[in-house]
Amino acid sequence: MADDGVxxxxxxxxxxSVAKLSERDDIVSEAEDHLREAAERRMxxxxxxxxxxxxxxxxxxxxxLIARMCVLEAKRGVAVPTNRTRAAGLAALVTPxxxxxxxxxxxxxxxxxxxxxxxxxLVAAIPAFVYFLWGIRARHGGLGRLGKIAVIGSLVAPCGxxxxxxxxxxxxVALFALAVVVLVVEMLRANVLPVTPLxxxxxxxxxxxxxxLRVTAGSGDAGDEWMWSMLPMAAGYLWLGWYxxxxxxxxxxxxxxxxxxx
Amino acid sequence: MRAxxxxxxxxxLLLTIMQDGPFHGYAVxxxxxxxTDGTIDLPExxxxxxxxxxxxxxxxxxxxxxxxxxxxxxYSLTPGGKKAAQEKRREWSAFALTxxxxxxxxxxxxxx
Numbered sequence: 040m041a042d043d044g045v046x047x048x049x050x051x052x053x054x055x056s057v058a059k060l061s062e063r064d065d066i067v068s069e070a071e072d073h074l075r076e077a078a079e080r081r082m083x084x085x086x087x088x089x090x091x092x093x094x095x096x097x098x099x100x101x102x103x104l105i106a107r108m109c110v111l112e113a114k115r116g117v118a119v120p121t122n123r124t125r126a127a128g129l130a131a132l133v134t135p136x137x138x139x140x141x142x143x144x145x146x147x148x149x150x151x152x153x154x155x156x157x158x159x160x161l162v163a164a165i166p167a168f169v170y171f172l173w174g175i176r177a178r179h180g181g182l183g184r185l186g187k188i189a190v191i192g193s194l195v196a197p198c199g200x201x202x203x204x205x206x207x208x209x210x211x212v213a214l215f216a217l218a219v220v221v222l223v224v225e226m227l228r229a230n231v232l233p234v235t236p237l238x239x240x241x242x243x244x245x246x247x248x249x250x251x252l253r254v255t256a257g258s259g260d261a262g263d264e265w266m267w268s269m270l271p272m273a274a275g276y277l278w279l280g281w282y283x284x285x286x287x288x289x290x291x292x293x294x295x296x297x298x299x300x301x
Numbered sequence: 302m303r304a305x306x307x308x309x310x311x312x313x314l315l316l317t318i319m320q321d322g323p324f325h326g327y328a329v330x331x332x333x334x335x336x337t338d339g340t341i342d343l344p345e346x347x348x349x350x351x352x353x354x355x356x357x358x359x360x361x362x363x364x365x366x367x368x369x370x371x372x373x374x375x376y377s378l379t380p381g382g383k384k385a386a387q388e389k390r391r392e393w394s395a396f397a398l399t400x401x402x403x404x405x406x407x408x409x410x411x412x413x
Contacts, residue, residue, distance in 0.1 A: 062353060068372040069349055073327045075371060077345070100344025112350035119385050121359060289360065289381035289388070 045092040046074045049102065056106035066109060074099060118180035118231050120286035127174015130167040131280025135273060137164040169194060171280065178283060179229045186225040192218030205255065212251050216244030219272075236278035243272020311351050313393055314341075316378065316386035319361065323377035326352065352376055360385050 050071055057063045074095045081091035099105075137160045144157025172190050176182050182190075196218055199211025223241035226232060246268035318324065318332045329352070330345050355361045360382035363374050378386065 065353075065374065066349065069326055069374050070346060072325065072368070072371045072373050073330075073345065073349075075369075076327045098345050100346040104344060105346040105349070108347050108350040109353075112354045119358065119360070119388070121381075287384075289385045 045089065045096050046071070046078060049074065049096045049099075053102040053105060056102040057109060060106075060109055060113075062109070066105070070099065070105070118178065118229070119289045120178060120283070122288045124174045124178040124283055125286060125288050127171050127177070128280045128283025128286070130174065131171040131276055132284060134164050134167040134171065134280075135277065137161065137167060171276075174283065175226070175232075175279065179226060179231050182222075182225045182229065185221060189218045189222035189225060193222060209251055209255060212244075212247055216248045219244045232279065232282060236275040236282065239271045239275030239278065241272075241275075243269045243275070246271065310393070311348070312355065313386070313389040315348065315351060315355060316360065316382055316389060319376060319378045319382065320386060323364075323375040325373050325375045329376070355382070 050067055053070055054063065054067050057066050060066065074092070077095035077098065078088070078091040081094055082088055086094070100108075141157045141160030141162075141164065144153060145161060148154045148157060172193065176186060176190050179186070181187075192214055196211050196215035199207055199214065202208060202211070220241050223237050226237050227234065250268045314333060315329065318329055318336070321332075324332065326349055327345075329348060333341055333348075352361060352363075356363055356376065359379060361376045362379050363376045366373050366375065
């Protein structure tokens with residue numbers, strides 16, 4: 040970038056446009072290589088240097104556009120199964136096991152080592168659930184801003200269930216249902232995963248809202264009956280987990296062995 | 302062809318071109334232009350963020366070298382990228398066939 044031609048000026052502008060990005064140096068180096076090569080080619084075709092540089096820069100796209108594309112592409116994923124999305128599927132399969140086993144031990148075993156294992160299982164279900172949500176979003180290549188908000192909503196909403204107020208609990212349930220439904224709609228629109236488990240995933244929270252409304256309007260206490268309304272969601276959740284887990288990962292290296300053909 | 306018409310298909314194009322790689326960014330654009338007779342007309346710099354994303358996803362791998370005193374980054378497909386290219390090509394063929402059945406269907410017969 041020593042000379043003061045059009046390319047050098049453009050590279051300075053690009054450098055300041057992508058200054059906040061971690062790949063800043065690489066982006067500018069690649070742009071320089073591209074622009075110099077494009078200009079050299081035009082000069083070989085007989086264009087004057089200044090015109091060749093200006094044409095190369097014009098075809099490359101404005102620094103603002105490149106910076107914006109870098110940010111947008113960094114947010115996007117690739118809608119392909121990877122080892123991480125497979126691991127997310129496994130996390131989905133493990134979550135209910137951790138929850139059920141943990142809760143059973145928590146309620147039926149006296150305090151001690153085994154009881155502690157049960158409580159740890161319950162706690163471990165939370166990162167497993169978070170990992171599944173992250174993985175399913177990655178499997179769709181990002182799901183856009185709405186999908187991201189829905190993922191955050193379905194993580195935040197369950198926290199409200201711990202509030203010692205009927206209305207706070209209801210608000211948490213409503214937020215959770217809304218977040219899951221939005222997430223499912225975004226996933227259906229992306230058309231990446233099978234429809235049936237996604238629909239099952241959305242019906243659970245809807246049933247839960249209806250059930251909670253009915254209970255709130257009535258006696259106000261339904262014990263643990265609300266859990267039944269979550270069965271379709273659990274079925275959809277496990278189905279999706281199994282689906283993600285059994286997909287072949289694109290980022291896995293081919294197995295090399297004595298019988299490999301190539 | 303405008304850049305927005307390519308939305309959603311750029312990955313397939315890049316991965317397919319890379320099957321004959323390794324290529325650096327400028328060579329990718331040249332290949333894209335040559336294989337489409339210059340029909341595809343997108344701002345050339347916009348392929349780099351896409352190439353970086355494909356590399357982050359483990360479908361491409363890059364290496365740096367020095368050419369004519371400049372740093373040059375060349376990309377090639379990983380084994381996963383080859384599988385992804387095949388899968389995306391299969392999806393595209395099925396999609397194109399479906400659309401062709403509708404768009405390319407003979408017009409509704411009319412009374413003479």
